[in-house]
Amino acid sequence: MKRNFSRVLFSILALVLIFSAFSYNPANATANESPRLQELDIAELFGEIETSSDRPTSVIVELEEESIVEANHKGKKQSKANLNKERGKVISELKKQVKTADVNREYDYVFSGFSVELPGNEIIKLLAVPGVKAVYPNVHYTADVISKEEISAEEFSPEMMKSAPFIGANEAWEAGFTGEGVTVAVIDTGVDYTHPDLAHAFGDYKGYDFVDDDNDPMEGPTQYHGTHVSGTVAANGAIKGVAPEANLLGYRVLGPNGGTTEDVVAGIELAVQDGADVMNLSLGNSLNNPDWATSIALDWAMAEGVVAVTSNGNAGPNNWTVGSPGTSREAISVGATQLPYNEYTVELAPSEGVEYPTAKVMGFPSDEELLALNGVEYEFVYVGLGAEADFEGKDLEGKIALISRGGFAFVDKAANAKAAGAVGAIIFNNVAGEHADVPGMAIPTIKTELADGQKLLAELEAGNNTVSFDIEFDKAVGETMADFSSRGPVTLSWMIKPDVSAPGVNIVSTFPNGTYAALQGTSMASPHVAGVAALLLEKNPGWATENVKAALMNTAVDVIDPGTGEAYAHNTQGAGSVRVMDALNTENLVVPGSYSFGKFVKEKGKQVEKQHFEIKNLSNERKTYNFDVEFDGNPEGVKVSTSKNLKVGAGKSQKVNLNVQVDTSKLEPGYYEATITVSDGSQIIEVPSILFVGEPDYPRVTGAFMEKANEDSYYVGAYLPGGAEVLAYDLYVFDEETGGIGAPIDTIGVFEDAPLPYHEFVWDGKVRTEGNTREELPNGDWVLAVYVEEAGVTEYKAYLVTKE
Numbered sequence: 001m002k003r004n005f006s007r008v009l010f011s012i013l014a015l016v017l018i019f020s021a022f023s024y025n026p027a028n029a030t031a032n033e034s035p036r037l038q039e040l041d042i043a044e045l046f047g048e049i050e051t052s053s054d055r056p057t058s059v060i061v062e063l064e065e066e067s068i069v070e071a072n073h074k075g076k077k078q079s080k081a082n083l084n085k086e087r088g089k090v091i092s093e094l095k096k097q098v099k100t101a102d103v104n105r106e107y108d109y110v111f112s113g114f115s116v117e118l119p120g121n122e123i124i125k126l127l128a129v130p131g132v133k134a135v136y137p138n139v140h141y142t143a144d145v146i147s148k149e150e151i152s153a154e155e156f157s158p159e160m161m162k163s164a165p166f167i168g169a170n171e172a173w174e175a176g177f178t179g180e181g182v183t184v185a186v187i188d189t190g191v192d193y194t195h196p197d198l199a200h201a202f203g204d205y206k207g208y209d210f211v212d213d214d215n216d217p218m219e220g221p222t223q224y225h226g227t228h229v230s231g232t233v234a235a236n237g238a239i240k241g242v243a244p245e246a247n248l249l250g251y252r253v254l255g256p257n258g259g260t261t262e263d264v265v266a267g268i269e270l271a272v273q274d275g276a277d278v279m280n281l282s283l284g285n286s287l288n289n290p291d292w293a294t295s296i297a298l299d300w301a302m303a304e305g306v307v308a309v310t311s312n313g314n315a316g317p318n319n320w321t322v323g324s325p326g327t328s329r330e331a332i333s334v335g336a337t338q339l340p341y342n343e344y345t346v347e348l349a350p351s352e353g354v355e356y357p358t359a360k361v362m363g364f365p366s367d368e369e370l371l372a373l374n375g376v377e378y379e380f381v382y383v384g385l386g387a388e389a390d391f392e393g394k395d396l397e398g399k400i401a402l403i404s405r406g407g408f409a410f411v412d413k414a415a416n417a418k419a420a421g422a423v424g425a426i427i428f429n430n431v432a433g434e435h436a437d438v439p440g441m442a443i444p445t446i447k448t449e450l451a452d453g454q455k456l457l458a459e460l461e462a463g464n465n466t467v468s469f470d471i472e473f474d475k476a477v478g479e480t481m482a483d484f485s486s487r488g489p490v491t492l493s494w495m496i497k498p499d500v501s502a503p504g505v506n507i508v509s510t511f512p513n514g515t516y517a518a519l520q521g522t523s524m525a526s527p528h529v530a531g532v533a534a535l536l537l538e539k540n541p542g543w544a545t546e547n548v549k550a551a552l553m554n555t556a557v558d559v560i561d562p563g564t565g566e567a568y569a570h571n572t573q574g575a576g577s578v579r580v581m582d583a584l585n586t587e588n589l590v591v592p593g594s595y596s597f598g599k600f601v602k603e604k605g606k607q608v609e610k611q612h613f614e615i616k617n618l619s620n621e622r623k624t625y626n627f628d629v630e631f632d633g634n635p636e637g638v639k640v641s642t643s644k645n646l647k648v649g650a651g652k653s654q655k656v657n658l659n660v661q662v663d664t665s666k667l668e669p670g671y672y673e674a675t676i677t678v679s680d681g682s683q684i685i686e687v688p689s690i691l692f693v694g695e696p697d698y699p700r701v702t703g704a705f706m707e708k709a710n711e712d713s714y715y716v717g718a719y720l721p722g723g724a725e726v727l728a729y730d731l732y733v734f735d736e737e738t739g740g741i742g743a744p745i746d747t748i749g750v751f752e753d754a755p756l757p758y759h760e761f762v763w764d765g766k767v768r769t770e771g772n773t774r775e776e777l778p779n780g781d782w783v784l785a786v787y788v789e790e791a792g793v794t795e796y797k798a799y800l801v802t803k804e
Contacts, residue, residue: 278533326498365443554685779803
């Protein structure tokens with residue numbers, strides 16, 4: 001139902017900016033003439049930045065003058081001196097227009113531009129400065145993990161590092177490929193280069209710290225992410241990374257509270273200039289958009305010969321959840337899998353005559369710890385949502401924590417229970433239905449639906465505070481996609497993402513101060529692929545980045561969904577899970593490794609879209625290739641034509657045309673997956689492909705935020721992949737008991753024609769009361785709900801925010 005808004009606020013940037021083109025002379029005008037008006041040519045602004053406030057706003061400026069790498073790849077001459085001169089002209093003109101503009105970082109190698117802080121209401125002047133091509137918000141990046149568990153020296157065993165052998169890294173080492181001579185840049189939170197498993201990989205020059213602006217990329221005292229990532233790439237001690245003899249460089253672009261675009265782009269630039277062969281970026285945000293400053297820098301880094309690998313994000317399992325820089329057109333984006341595991345059934349027995357039919361095993365750190373719960377009677381203690389404060393004053397030592405869903409991540413609830421001494425947990429749903437399995441929980445965790453959770457609470461109320469478990473082996477499960485792994489496609493480019501997948505659940509690697517930890521997230525999957533890229537470049541030092549990417553994608557294996565017995569969708573797993581030896585030994589490459597034919601929106605008649613790919617014969621024999629294209633379900637209305645019996649000489653390559661004809665009148669709107677099969681008679685390569693019929697069903701909003709601007713104002717905003725014809729922000733009470741949405745408070749902002757992919761405004765922190773007065777909203781947790789209308793679709797999503 002369409003909402004009616006009584007208060008509509010228009011952004012200055014949503015209006016057409018018109019200026020008089022000449023001086024009007026009434027003497028030369030007829031009675032019916034009016035002054036001629038002309039639109040001013042201004043740069044493109046990506047997203048909507050609040051321009052009605054004078055608060056300092058940081059943005060990234062892209063110049064029309066091309067970067068060194070972009071110009072060189074277009075056959076043009078470009079130099080640092082020329083870029084410095086042209087950039088200087090723009091900065092000089094900007095400072096004439098905006099006296100308070102403060103330029104921070106300047107870029108020239110893979111991105112041409114600079115970062116600058118200036119009042120929001122003067123950004124319009126920046127857009128009008130000659131030489132400015134585009135302006136991007138300086139967005140926030142994080143290095144989130146799904147869970148963290150430090151491993152004591154007593155508990156640690158090198159056998160815990162199972163993921164590298166699983167993808168075949170140990171076989172590569174035996175074949176003589178260890179990453180020797182290849183340099184991998186870890187663009188992250190820094191790295192503890194003194195760790196005994198990592199020290200071998202660093203020389204005198206170790207990288208750069210863009211957080212503290214010095215030559216020491218040592219990880220901060222409360223940080224660990226970059227050290228863990230580095231170990232997965234190149235540890236060589238008690239544990240071995242995928243490429244144990246590779247060289248490492250560390251670039252600290254994320255502090256304890258994350259980082260921003262300006263430092264991430266600076267890290268990419270310096271890594272390329274420092275001679276990195278591979279770079280890993282296990283970081284991201286929720287912006288599903290390919291045309292972003294970071295993605296542009298990565299695309300040109302790939303063009304310059306540096307293999308860029310990035311995590312796909314931890315916002316799964318729904319489609320369209322991939323975020324920048326995983327949205328990059330050229331960089332290799334990586335989803336997370338879970339290694340094979342055993343599945344168990346469970347029965348609970350708190351008291352005679354009470355049954356809990358919805359009890360299931362949710363997640364556990366090891367089979368041994370899960371089965372250790374059998375045959376023992378435990379006390380269980382209710383701890384609400386399972387926050388740290390909920391455990392205060394309660395004795396959980398050797399007991400079971402009973403926890404309600406809501407408020408924050410399941411893995412954090414389990415970690416808090418373990419920290420309080422609990423040996424297990426039961427998490428019950430706070431709404432009807434079943435909640436997700438979460439592999440790799442810090443302690444054995446059982447889940448139940450709401451009704452069974454209420455039974456447990458009733459048992460406690462009746463004085464029955466003990467529980468026992470009957471846990472039995474059910475079946476073995478192969479490699480699976482992690483629920484948290486973000487899915488594609490990418491908006492605007494409509495590309496499949498991730499490109500490939502790799503282990504990312506319970507990954508044991510290096511931790512600061514010479515220790516080890518098990519972490520999970522796509523941040524842990526990405527460095528596996530960066531390590532494999534290093535092995536490929538050791539064997540093939542002259543390979544272009546597109547060859548490395550194709551080898552990884554062409555030889556990946558399908559990950560099978562145990563629930564269906566079928567391979568996961570392309571937008572879930574990409575081309576599949578990487579396999580080292582297959583990639584090293586491939587004799588054929590299909591470039592690129594996946595396709596999107598884009599949108600088919602012609603209402604009558606047939607629409608044809610063309611693609612081409614390149615077959616590279618790496619062998620020393622002439623080969624004949626055959627092709628087959630199959631769309632899932634063989635839908636009527638789609639026809640594909642391509643070559644047959646294509647002959648390619650030894651060491652040669654040839655382009656192959658592929659045409660897709662779609663009659664949309666015979667197809668339901670939606671997206672259709674296809675697999676292009678390429679065979680030389682011995683090796684089969686499967687290339688993922690998709691096309692869209694009608695307007696893609698991308699989410700209209702993918703995130704929201706509330707941040708303090710100054711003493712009496714806040715930045716409030718949302719991520720809008722397709723923009724919004726109508727946009728509204730509503731505040732609700734956060735129900736701490738259920739972790740859900742409470743009573744409505746007020747609508748704090750209403751807008752029209754908000755551009756993609758980013759919108760923000762300044763809020764004064766006040767809400768309207770029942771007496772129709774405006775009062776300050778108290779600090780604390782609240783629910784920010786975002787309503788969007790765009791392209792005939794309405795969407796309403798809620799996010800937990802904190803007002804400080």
